[in-house]
Amino acid sequence: MQTGTEAAVKQHLALGEELLSKVGKTSLLRLRKIAQAEAPHVTLLAKAEWENPGGSVKDRPALRMLQAGERSGQLTKDKIILDATSGNTGIAYAMIAAVKGYRVQLAIPANVSEERKRILKAYGAELIFTTPLESTDGAIREVKRLYAEHPERYFFPDQYNNDENWKAHFETTGPEIWEQTHGEVTHFVAGLGTAGTLVGTGRRLKRYNPQIQLIAVEPDAAFHGLEGLKHMKAAIVPGIYDRALPDQTLYISTEEAYRRVKQLARQEGLLVGPSSGAALAAALHIATQIEQGVLVMIFPDGGSRYLSDRFWEEAS
Amino acid sequence: MTATILLPTALQAYANKRETFTVNSATTVGDALTRLVAQHAALKQHLFDDTGKLRSFVNIFVNEEDIRAQRGLATPINDGDELAIVPSVAGGADLSNEEIKRYSRHLIMPEVGMAGQRKLKEAKVLLVGMGGLGSPLGLYLAAAGVGKLGLVDMDKVDFTNLQRQILYTTPDVGKPKLQAAKEHLQAINPHIEIELHETRLSSDNALEIFKPYDIIIDGTDNFPTRYLVNDACVLLGKPNVYGSIFRFEGQASVFDARKGPCYRCLYPEPPPPGLVPSCAEGGVLGILPGLIGVIQATEAIKIILGKPDTLVGRLLLINALKMRFRELQLKKDGACPICGPKRTIMKLIDYEQFCGLPGAHAQQPEPTDERQGWEIAPQELETLLKNGQDVRVIDVREPHEWDICHIEGAQLIPLSEFTERMHELNSAEPIVLHCKSGGRSWKALQILREAGFTKLKNLKGGITAWAEDVDPQMPTY
Numbered sequence: 001m002q003t004g005t006e007a008a009v010k011q012h013l014a015l016g017e018e019l020l021s022k023v024g025k026t027s028l029l030r031l032r033k034i035a036q037a038e039a040p041h042v043t044l045l046a047k048a049e050w051e052n053p054g055g056s057v058k059d060r061p062a063l064r065m066l067q068a069g070e071r072s073g074q075l076t077k078d079k080i081i082l083d084a085t086s087g088n089t090g091i092a093y094a095m096i097a098a099v100k101g102y103r104v105q106l107a108i109p110a111n112v113s114e115e116r117k118r119i120l121k122a123y124g125a126e127l128i129f130t131t132p133l134e135s136t137d138g139a140i141r142e143v144k145r146l147y148a149e150h151p152e153r154y155f156f157p158d159q160y161n162n163d164e165n166w167k168a169h170f171e172t173t174g175p176e177i178w179e180q181t182h183g184e185v186t187h188f189v190a191g192l193g194t195a196g197t198l199v200g201t202g203r204r205l206k207r208y209n210p211q212i213q214l215i216a217v218e219p220d221a222a223f224h225g226l227e228g229l230k231h232m233k234a235a236i237v238p239g240i241y242d243r244a245l246p247d248q249t250l251y252i253s254t255e256e257a258y259r260r261v262k263q264l265a266r267q268e269g270l271l272v273g274p275s276s277g278a279a280l281a282a283a284l285h286i287a288t289q290i291e292q293g294v295l296v297m298i299f300p301d302g303g304s305r306y307l308s309d310r311f312w313e314e315a316s
Numbered sequence: 317m318t319a320t321i322l323l324p325t326a327l328q329a330y331a332n333k334r335e336t337f338t339v340n341s342a343t344t345v346g347d348a349l350t351r352l353v354a355q356h357a358a359l360k361q362h363l364f365d366d367t368g369k370l371r372s373f374v375n376i377f378v379n380e381e382d383i384r385a386q387r388g389l390a391t392p393i394n395d396g397d398e399l400a401i402v403p404s405v406a407g408g409a410d411l412s413n414e415e416i417k418r419y420s421r422h423l424i425m426p427e428v429g430m431a432g433q434r435k436l437k438e439a440k441v442l443l444v445g446m447g448g449l450g451s452p453l454g455l456y457l458a459a460a461g462v463g464k465l466g467l468v469d470m471d472k473v474d475f476t477n478l479q480r481q482i483l484y485t486t487p488d489v490g491k492p493k494l495q496a497a498k499e500h501l502q503a504i505n506p507h508i509e510i511e512l513h514e515t516r517l518s519s520d521n522a523l524e525i526f527k528p529y530d531i532i533i534d535g536t537d538n539f540p541t542r543y544l545v546n547d548a549c550v551l552l553g554k555p556n557v558y559g560s561i562f563r564f565e566g567q568a569s570v571f572d573a574r575k576g577p578c579y580r581c582l583y584p585e586p587p588p589p590g591l592v593p594s595c596a597e598g599g600v601l602g603i604l605p606g607l608i609g610v611i612q613a614t615e616a617i618k619i620i621l622g623k624p625d626t627l628v629g630r631l632l633l634i635n636a637l638k639m640r641f642r643e644l645q646l647k648k649d650g651a652c653p654i655c656g657p658k659r660t661i662m663k664l665i666d667y668e669q670f671c672g673l674p675g676a677h678a679q680q681p682e683p684t685d686e687r688q689g690w691e692i693a694p695q696e697l698e699t700l701l702k703n704g705q706d707v708r709v710i711d712v713r714e715p716h717e718w719d720i721c722h723i724e725g726a727q728l729i730p731l732s733e734f735t736e737r738m739h740e741l742n743s744a745e746p747i748v749l750h751c752k753s754g755g756r757s758w759k760a761l762q763i764l765r766e767a768g769f770t771k772l773k774n775l776k777g778g779i780t781a782w783a784e785d786v787d788p789q790m791p792t793y
Contacts, residue, residue: 130412131412131413141412141507142412144506144509145506145507148502148503148506221326222326222327222329223324223327223362223374223403224403225372225373225374231326234329254371254373255365258372309372309373311373314372
């Protein structure tokens with residue numbers, strides 16, 4: 001009987017797919033109505049990164065950083081994956097670690113939204129709360145302290161300074177966009193947080209065709225509300241950022257990005273996060289400068305993680 | 317009724333770099349914010365939208381409670397309340413509660429305070445050399461909360477270091493200094509960042525290594541590196557906090573060519589090689605680098621805090637044996653080749669050559685050919701002595717060195733007394749001269765040769781080689 005069951009299981013081994021094999025290969029969606037209304041001379045294409053199993057673009061670098069840690073022997077089963085992130089990278093670590101069987105500890109400011117905390121806990125991540133007054137910097141310091149105390153206990157991927165971060169995009173996001181646009185992409189628009197997406201995808205696209213314009217998107221002020229993005233002038237510049245790479249940097253206000261998020265939901269049926277709104281806002285600014293073009297934007301995550309953000313309640 | 321509003325780093329630029337704002341007689345949060353933007357108009361657009369509403373991503377906490385969980389802008393405030401403005405994402409470089417506790421003895425002094433402690437946290441200081449001076453420098457600057465410390469050294473910890481290099485412990489012997497230094501400094505203060513530059517500082521890499529730092533502290537022990545550090549600091553316009561030590565005496569100053577003299581204004585030319593002995597040759601009181609290093613650390617902290625009255629333009633001379641502190645006024649040299657108006661040095665040069673040294677990797681002068689035929693190896697001497705050969709062993713070191721160790725049967729005639737006591741020797745007897753490593757005994761040999769002695773040998777490598785090759789029980793120093 002038992003052998004019969006085993007044989008049956010074996011016979012069906014080829015069915016279904018491994019979850020982690022679903023990281024990447026996201027859809028490239030056309031924004032038909034917004035382009036028609038505001039920029040009919042260009043093609044607006046959005047890379048739907050929320051399709052990744054962890055719900056954001058961060059699955060790509062997180063998976064690659066953890067795999068590189070395994071290959072180099074720095075990440076072993078007895079190690080705890082440790083990082084400071086209230087955002088999508090934390091969720092990506094937690095999801096991948098659940099699949100691979102690692103422990104994850106994340107330092108997060110105590111004022112992170114309740115839904116974030118619940119997502120992280122649902123995947124089994126252990127949370128260390130730091131003071132809200134210090135925002136993510138407090139979490140970063142706590143992680144550095146823990147790591148300095150017991151470096152042997154942890155694997156600390158350090159996404160801001162880890163080359164595997166941008167290489168993930170160099171190896172996947174870049175080639176995907178090239179193929180999905182049949183090489184016709186003219187502009188690539190991405191927000192700057194760790195800068196991994198822009199640097200990795202950008203380097204690949206420039207290699208295919210040096211004429212492709214790389215557009216970096218930053219918040220317009222150090223004090224902003226765009227989760228995941230950095231105003232580089234006032235921030236610790238990530239080690240992997242290559243300032244010389246983007247052809248242009250556009251500065252988008254928090255409110256403009258919020259307006260675009262609402263527009264995307266209501267006109268295109270796309271519920272996305274604020275950084276996607278910032279990318280669309282930047283692409284539409286670029287559209288005013290050019291006569292034609294194929295503009296590819298990165299839409300890093302979906303909007304369900306931001307439903308408790310107050311801008312949804314405001315009129316407009 | 318007085319309340320304090322704490323501004324995040326991101327907003328300080330719009331409030332004349334203020335970190336706090338005090339409001340009197342405001343009864344609600346809305347009141348307090350109105351007064352804040354009345355005073356600092358540039359803040360208004362960052363906090364409120366066009367319709368005068370608080371921007372949706374701006375959070376206000378009263379004593380760590382979010383006002384949105386209370387009565388919003390109508391939340392009442394009481395005397396002594398603290399209002400914090402926090403964006404919903406990404407904060408600035410502020411101090412955590414743990415850091416506030418750690419630095420409390422700084423924070424309660426108005427000369428440092430929160431503002432000064434934040435400056436310390438944002439400061440980047442490079443320590444060139446992690447030896448006697450670098451040890452107290454590292455310990456105190458790390459403890460004080462200097463946000464980034466760069467360390468330059470490439471030595472390993474040696475037993476002879478432990479007498480004064482208090483950053484290292486006995487189990488560290490044999491480890492690379494930087495590795496041990498980082499462990500100890502990070503244990504003292506996990507809140508700071510430590511960057512290691514495990515390399516030999518040279519004209520090729522100095523500018524690149526110095527560039528990211530605000531202050532360079534010279535804790536080196538040789539002239540080529542001192543001139544290199546000076547010139548690189550002048551070229552980059554950075555302050556060079558100088559210290560040097562020898563036996564019981566030390567010097568300290570701050571060379572900042574933008575405000576005063578540089579090291580070359582004080583010492584235009586290096587001394588001839590060999591004239592000024594190193595600590596390894598001349599010795600040093602273990603406490604002295606502590607004294608000087610702590611003075612350097614004090615000056616670095618004052619520079620970071622922006623305090624006047626640093627050692628710019630002054631050279632502090634310390635004699636620990638007499639316990640006297642003296643001060644010399646230093647003037648900028650109008651003819652200084654690097655910081656003067658007619659400068660001739662436009663980029664870093666070859667400092668080994670400038671200091672008359674043969675090259676980067678040949679610091680110990682190799683015995684020249686002239687010594688050939690006059691030398692005897694330790695094993696050869698041992699054989700002679702064992703066979704009962706008639707040979708006199710003369711130790712030309714100083715009596716305090718003799719007390720550390722000596723070869724049995726040897727006679728002590730210090731080089732300093734050699735000419736007067738030469739008559740104690742018999743030119744008919746074979747004589748083997750030795751010192752610590754062969755230099756002084758070579759000089760003694762010349763004196764005897766000129767006096768007509770011929771049966772002379774110099775012990776190759778001195779008593780140090782003897783201890784290594786013949787008598788492993790003998791201590792080395």
